[in-house]
Amino acid sequence: MQTSLSEQARALPRADEAESILRACVHCGFCNATCPTYQLLGNELDGPRGRIYLIKQVLEGAPVTDKTQAHLDRCLSCRNCETTCPSGVRYHSLLDIGRAEVERRAPRPAAQRLLRGALRRVVPEPHRFGPLLGAGRLLRPMLPPSLREKIPAAAPPAAGARPAPRHTRRVLMLEGCVQPALSPNTNAAAARVLDRLGISVVPAERAGCCGATEYHLNAQDDGLARARRNIDAWWPAVAAGAEAIVLTASGCGAFVKEYGHLLRHDPAYAEKAERISALARDLVEVIDREPLDALHKSESRRVAVHCPCTLQHAQKLGGAIESLMMRFGFELTPVADSHLCCGSAGTYSITEPMLARQLRDNKLDALEAGQPDVIVTANIGCQAHLNGAGRTPVRHWIELVDRLLGA
Template sequence: MQTNLADFIKDTREGSEADAILRKCVHCGFCTATCPTYQLLGDELDGPRGRIYLIKQVLEGKEPTAKTQLHLDRCLTCRNCETTCPSGVQYGRLVDIGRKVVSERVEYTFGEKLKRTALKELLPRKWLFAPAMKTGQLFRPLLPKKLKDKVPRAQHAGTWPTAAHARRMLLLDGCVQPAMSPNINAATARVFDALDVQLIVAPKAGCCGAIRYHLNDHEAARDDARRNIDAWWPHVEDGAEAIVMTASGCGVMVKDYGHLLIDDPVYAEKARRITELTKDLSEILPQFEQELAGRLAGKMTQRVAWHPPCTLQHGQQIRGKVEQLLRVAGVDVQLCAESHLCCGSAGTYSVLQPELSYSLRDRKLANLEATGAETIVSANIGCITHLQSGTDKPVRHWIELVDDALRSA
């Protein structure tokens, strides 16, 4: 694709990056076949190829409109198109650049601006979000359906292991997960403890930055990244082997810190090291596969439907690892039809684009339930909460199954 970027962005780092991405696109249209919003709406401008054209026009100087903004905001950033693209177009980075430029030129309505400000100020702050969630759970039976969908039932985390081990790894606690589903990280810590690995939560680490970044506040997201790096760095210097991610949405963001802070003279090298150390849970546990198989033989016989989050299968390009781990332990793992498509959660998308989000959720659940599985499992708190709001079947993080089995053993 030929480009001729406007002066306002031509000589910037983001401009150079966008230009390189645009030039890779060959207009083939393979991406439209796997784009969830194109599947629902059938509009070229609600598919990756159409959005690429819109971004190109804006970066070449055409004034964006509210319609431009709408088509870009309807994108889930699921990055399914990246998996499909034969030319290696990094669409996710391009759409983040395009959205930011458009948001600086097209003002949101007052209501939309208020909603977005509330999301980026409330969700990343645990000290605000946790009591708000606790209050919501207390009055959950009285909440209207739309709000109840966002408030999972209160959950007990169980005990956090206190034993010290020679092998140590860091664990990102996250911002919303501890309040919404505290058992996920506690279960992970118990599983690692059983494998003689100590997980450490750095108290000053917080939101990974994804919420603010995808709401176009890129500088605030960089501040989130810097804070986490500062919190983790003493442990990295002290020999922590890895930074474990139990939410794939956080994992894909932290793995991008090296790119996010590449121009920061103070943090660039540290960010690169953090990126190297960051691993999804499913990337670490395979080294313990045989030990787990021995301990769990005969303990895990249920059938589960596995929903691979987009941030895992497309963002991090990790496929097959969770299924393999569970199958080795005896679980009957079923992949549903259209397993490559997004469930509609996509971070704050379910709040900002509810109609599309719930259409995708219902489509995904119909496919998951068609497997006949007793339980649905996933690897991201957003997907788990979103799917649970539409079904009576339990929706859990896959590590909770491993924890249950180890404890029963």
């Protein structure tokens, strides 16, 4: 695609990257065939091809309107289009660049600024999110259904204690921001399974939110500041020989694996960020590489696997959970259109509730078609969003494996 960036756009820090991505797009339209929002709305500007054209116009100096912003906001950042694209267009990077420029040039209404500001200040902070979630659970019976489904019922407590580090092989694990409150058993279960495989989880207390929430709400500097703090927190253990940084939430994994790219121009962090991204592993990558024959047990439960977009499209690990669950003897039910997003997409279910609900219900219809006993996923956002419908229970897959091995 030919481009002619404005002088103002050429002064942006990522102007060359934006121009390179725009020129890679040939506007073939294959992306629209797998775009969840295009499938629902049928509007060219609510598909990747249309959004790329909108961003091109913005970077070439065209006026920015609230409609431009709305079309970009409605993108889930699911990256399904990248899996489909025959030209290898890095759409998500262009979207980040375009959204930041639109945000700068088109101030949002006060209500949107308030909502997004609250999300940035609450979601990444466990000391705020946890107490607010607890208060919401107390008030949940009195709330209207549209709000009630956003507040999950109390999660079951951790099924056992975390083992103390005792093995030569050691990994770090990101605790996450909302997962400790929403699903406290997930990381504990992961630590127990890894311990059975001879791998100890070393705590890194100063590591917090991965930064994705702020970054994707256009507070990109704040998101990168969190990335730097995590790098500082992890670095001593990395220098001491930790073999991996394990992520139990695929959304966090997708973002941590981008640290190297996002901080490549930071002279103080570029090299360390690249090393951290190289060490980042989704939990399924770590366990799948281990000898599991001695741990194999048959399991009669019927399971439907929801593979999050951040796992299959961002990390290119589609099918990994399914393969691992079958190795452990679970019976998997068929899931149609498994490539489509469930509508969670970080904070999308809050900022775009109507579209998110449609996508969630469509996803649950597909997941429940084979009548599974339980649905498993690999991302806390998807887990909470799908559970909000109050239908088939949704758990992190590691919890089923942990219970199976502990039986």
